[in-house]
Amino acid sequence: MRTEHRVLAALSGQPLSALRTPTTPASLSGVLDRAAEGSADVTTVDSGGSWRRESWHGFRDRVRRIADDIRERGVEVGSIAVVAATEPSQILALFWGSVVAGIEPLLVPAELLDGRDDSGAWLAALAEHAPIRALVHAEGTRFRVVSEAVKAAETAEWGITPVPLDLDRATGGPGPAGGACDSPDSRVHFMTSGSTGTPKVVPQRHRGIIDMALGAVAVNGLDSTTVGFNWMPLSHVGGILMAHVRDAVLAAEHISVAPERILADPREWFRIVTEHRVSAVWSPNFAYRLLAGVAEQIPPDGRVDLSSIRFCLNGGEAVSAGDCARFERSLGRLGMPARTFAPAWGMAETCSGVLYSPRYDPTADTSLTVSVGFPLPGAEVRISAASDVAEEGVGHLEVRGSMVLEGYLVGGDLTGSADGWFRTGDLARIDADGVHIVGRDGTRIVANGVTFNSADLEGEIEQVDGVVPGTAVVTSYRARPAERDEIAVFCSVDGEVAAVCADVRRRVEKIIGIPVDHVLDVPAAAIERTSIGKVRKGKLVDRFIDPDPARLWELAWTPAAAVPGTRRSRRAEGPVILRGPGLVHSAVSDYHPHQLHDLLEHWHHAVEPDRLRGRDVCVVIEAHEGRAERLPRSHPVAAFLRARAHGAGARSVRTIWAHPVVEQRTLEDVLDDELAQGTTADLFVGPRGDLWRRLRVPVPAERDSSRADHFVLVGGTGRLGEALGAELSLRGARVTLVGRPARGRSGTAEGIDRIGVDLNSAAAVRELVDELGWNAGERTQVVHLAGAPRPAPEDRVERLVGPKTDGVRAAVELAHCLDAHLTIVSSVNAHLGGTGVEFYAAACAASEIIAERAAAVPRTTVSVTSVREARQTGEADVAVAKALGLEEVSVMDLAACLVAGPTRSVLLGVGEHTPLVAERAGDPATPASAAASADREAPDLAGWPPAAVELAHVVRPLLGPDVLGLGRSWFEMGLTSVDMPNLARVVTEHTGHTVGVLELMRYPTLAALADHIETSQNRSGG
CATH class of the missing domain: 1.10.1200.10 (ACP-like)
Structure with missing residues (x-):
């Protein structure tokens, strides 16, 4: 079925015709013959320490004899043969012997061959799905799977013929009798994750492998003088193709060492580089981290000389700029030149690396993710939109070219791929530096350069006793601000949580070979799925492990220069000054809803919009406080007037708090000075000639160790309360929704109670406390939500202010009785007036002031832009708000903020750059004027x-x-x-x-x- 793809960005490498010549080999046997014409050597070091060094010519002749033996054993040309070997010397001989014999080698991970608790079941399963005809191995090999294959051959049970070979026969003798039987369409096969169920086998044609090697050589500036060094497994696509075959294409010297040698004694890596003047190395990121630590212990006395290194390929897993910088710094002490790194990206499905970023400078990289560069000649990449990814420019990474697989031999899924484009499972973006891998789509896990199918791992997890069927989820993610991917397992546990989670951890770690960072028991209801049943893994990470709430800000008073002592020349058109009824701070807390309504109705008729359009507007409040920090965050009449001015198209709007002793002339001088500087910050003009600006200051993320166990949402039976309550419940909190009317309990989320009550009196509050119950060991947070999220402008203020002002007073008393923290969820309209909803802005400001004066309980105000799940506005209004720097937040953002428990009143959803409020960072918002x-x-x-x-x-x-x-x-x-x-x-x-x-x-x-x-x-x- 054809799938439509919306392309966000794309890149193409240069044509392959620029690299191919009439003498370019068409098959891998041709590559070997070409290497044999040179004078370079190929060297192997096995796990026991035995070295084997021979020229490419001598190696080619030995390989031809091995190929003759394979043919003599009756293995037909074109058959697939499993290569049963783990030592580098054996893998290379069997690999090339099969290639020259016209047999298609299948390389398998060492753990399958070494497994002691497996009677060859993986090979039997493989034989059922693929035409495997032979198992080639060195004489005397003692792998369990070989003995099982011999037994199965006696009964023809598997249809696989074991072929023992003398890999040293006639070494150095005359040339072989037979010739090569492979072709450009012959294939090499890789098993990428066969240890967790049905194996996945990736076939790659010789033509694509050679194209990959030609491109890698060209973009990285390698030539026949290169000395390549590989110590990654040769059963891995990176070891055999990205390193070994590349050096064969170059006819360059190549060294392959058993991984165990370096892992047991990392200093051997430094000895080999020094003695053989190695110029090209490669490793996944974890190995560079290991080597950097060793290098820091080696004295720079000249005995280790790394000056020959010219190329350090970093691929196979996520690249860390910090690890690269440490490696470069540590090895630079020992002579390695700077800027030798080449971050790369590839996989078995692309013949290894097809994206490279040569001469990378990790010390200059300030991006969140390291660029893996641009496509090789003959390769194309594109970013296709992903429906469940919100980050702009990020989508599915897809690749196309001759080095991209045409289809899996066994297993695998090409769903989502179309027109030759292969969907890789990675999420990425493209910018001027190339491709940045930003995560995975949840279908794959990469551990030490090996890819595992997450669905297979999830199947294994559900075999653990106590895991609820259908709840196992495995994913990898990159925590902020870490530089490596972490692996997390989520599941719902029916039993002893600690014991079941420990069993899950052991089972997964045994398969992937590295530690699992997180194993979490989560409610089954927390595992959200798309309409087609796909788990939203990113939401699980955001909710339980690495929450990323919208940035928080606070409005802070900052001292400015003293009040001007000399008068400036008056501006031709001064600001509109609004002062009068209700604009006195000390009396506002005494306002009742009907009194505030009368004041706002007065200003509604007194201020014509045409008077404000295109003008600078200043709302002046007579403030009897002598210090700025004693002032409230907002004022209901001022919030009303700010919203009205903004809706009328005012050029700028600010609130000025002025002490009664400040003279009118002084105030005018301050305004002229501020307008001349182009600032829009709110001001406080104090009684001592002091001047303060209210600026937006970022609030660092806070993790309160005493987070609430119980959230009581007052006014919580509306859309926002239902959504927020469900989110808090999924995070493990007990939730009570209080409101009128309360909805029924049918279909309610687990852990949520609903109480229908009208908190219109102290007696009603006490009755609610009795119903909630007192639990001395429970930490409670009362959250006030009353008030419609988007009232119409014509709503009378009593209806808006009543639920907020009277409701906040009730919430204060409730929090006091429960010894709870009080959080008021309000709106940024109380401060920014960014929507033109005047009465609602006033109601929010009034409720915030009442909460601020509640000294009896600890309290916080969270002033929010808008919450997506409770929004009643259209997309056009959201777009306008976004353009003004007011981001829509999700209920997850709000829940994360409440759970974190900020200790100060904050703004939530205000973007980094907004013209509505100035920043402290010395860059006040510039008005349109x-x-x-x-x-x-x-x-x-x-x-x-x-x-x-x-x-x-x-x-x-x-x-x-x-x-x-x-x-x-x-x-x-x-x-x-x-x-x-x-x-x-x-x-x-x-x-x-x-x-x-x-x-x-x-x-x-x-x-x-x-x-x-x-x-x-x-x-x-x-």
Whole structure:
């Protein structure tokens, strides 16, 4: 079935025709013959320490004799033969002997051959699914699987003929009688994960293998003078193809050493490099980390000389910039040149590495993920959109080319692949530095360079007693800010949790050979699935192991320069000053909903929107506090006026808290000075001539060891409460939803109670405390959620303020009775006025002030932009908010914030760059007026693209001629969210191309929108 793919980005290597010549070998036997024409040697070091060194010519002649023996044993050309060997000298002889004989070798991991508790069942299973005809091995081999194959051959049970071979016969004698029987379409086979069920076998044609080697040689600048050194298993695609066959294509010297030699004594690696003047090495990242630690213990006295190294390939698992930098630094002491690293990416399905980033400098890399570079000649890569990935530009990594497998021989799944494109299972993005691998799609686990099918591992886990069937999940992820992937297992346990989890850990570690970082017992309900049953593994990691909540900010008062002592010249057009009824801080806590309603109705009629449009607006509050830190975070009347000014299209809006002793002239001087500097921060003008700015400061992630066991959500029976309660329950907390009316218990999530009560009196609170019960050993957090998330602007303030102000008072009393922490979930409208919903902004500000004055209990306010699961706005409103730097958060973000238990009041969902509130980092937000002031005259449109010129004439009446800019955003040119629908309508009417608010957000400049419209019209023939 054909699958449609939306491509996010793509890269292509140069044509292979640039590398192939008339003398380029067409098959692997041709590669061996070409290497034999040179003078280089091939060397092996087996696990016992025996060395074997011979020229490529001598090795080729010996291989031909082995091939004759294979043919004489009756193994037919084109048959598949398992290579039963673990020592480098035996693997290379059997591999090349099979190739020259026209037999297709199947390389298998050493653990299958060495297994003592396996009677060859894996080979029997393999024979049922693939045409395996022979098992080639050295005479005297004592592998269990060989003896089992001999027994099976007597009854023809498996259909596999064991072929013992004398690998040393007639060494050094005359040339062989027979010739090569392979072809460009002959194949080499790799078993990638046969230890966890049905094995997966990857066939690769000789042509693709040679193309891979030619490309790797070209992009990395290798030649026949190279001395290659491999100590990874030769049964692995990296050891045999990426290192050994590459050196054969070069006719260069090659050394392969048994992995056990280096792991037992890592200093042997340094001795070999020094004695043989090795120039090209490779390892997965974990091995470079190991070698760096050893190098740090070696004195730089000249006895170890690494100056010959020119190429360090890092592939087989995720690459760490930190590990690379440490390796380069540690080995640099011993003479290794800098910038020898080449991060690479590949797999058995791509004949090993097909992406390379040569001459990588780890010390200069500041990216979150190391680039693995660009595709080899003849290879293509692309990023296809992934439906369950939210990060922009990240999608499925897919590859195409002659080195990419055409289909699995056994096992494997090409679902999602199409038109020759192979979906790798990795998630990646592309930028100017090439391809960045950012994670896995959950279908594969890589351990020490070996790939395992996660579904097979999950099947193994469910064999453990106590694991609930259908709940096993295995995934790998990269924790922030770690530089390596971690492996996590999730399952639901029915039994003793510690014992079952320990059994699961042992079983998985035995299979993959490395420690498992996390084994967690989770509720079955926490294992979310897509509509087709695929587990959302990323959500499990985010929820239970590595939560990544939206960034938190606090609004902090920061001392500024003293109040100006000299008057500036007055601006031609001063700011609009709003001061009057209700704008006095000390009295606000006494307001009742109907009193606050009367005040807001007064201002609603007193302030006309036309008076505010395009102006700098200052809301002045008479504050009787002598210190800035004693001021509240917001003020209901000021929040109302800020929202009204923003909705009217004001150029900038700020709140100024001024002590009564501050003279009007002084206040005017402060405003002139601030406006001249282009700042938009709220101000406090103190009684001592002191000036403070309220700025946005990042709040570090906090992990409170005394996190709550029990969350009581007041006003929790609405959409947000239901979603948040379910999320907290999945994280292991007890949850009680309190509200009116309460929903029934049918179908409720495990661990959630619902209590229907109207907390309109102290007696109602005490009754609720009695129903909740007192548990001295339980840590409780009361969370106040009352209030609709998106009320209409015409809602009367009593209905909005009542549930918030009266509800917060009840929540304060409830928290006091339960000895609980109180958290008020409010809205950023109380501070930013970014949506124009005036009464709702005032209600949020009032509830926050009441909570701040509740000194009887510890409390926190979390002011949120909007929560996706409870949103009642359209996509266009979300797009506008995002353009203003207000990100929509998920219920997981809010739950993670509550669980972390921040000790201060915070903003949640405010982006790093927003014009609505200034940052402390010395870069105050620049209002639209400042952006426009750089160019007060109408711009010269000469040189602009014709489509952009036409669009500029269309939108100029809305913007004014002095602010037009080809690359300026709509907001930089003075428009507000209120203007977006009108701008969309005008553009649609004049261009004939339908443009909505979402399009304005996707194409936020004149240049981008003009290009979009022109491209769309060209496609439609308009």
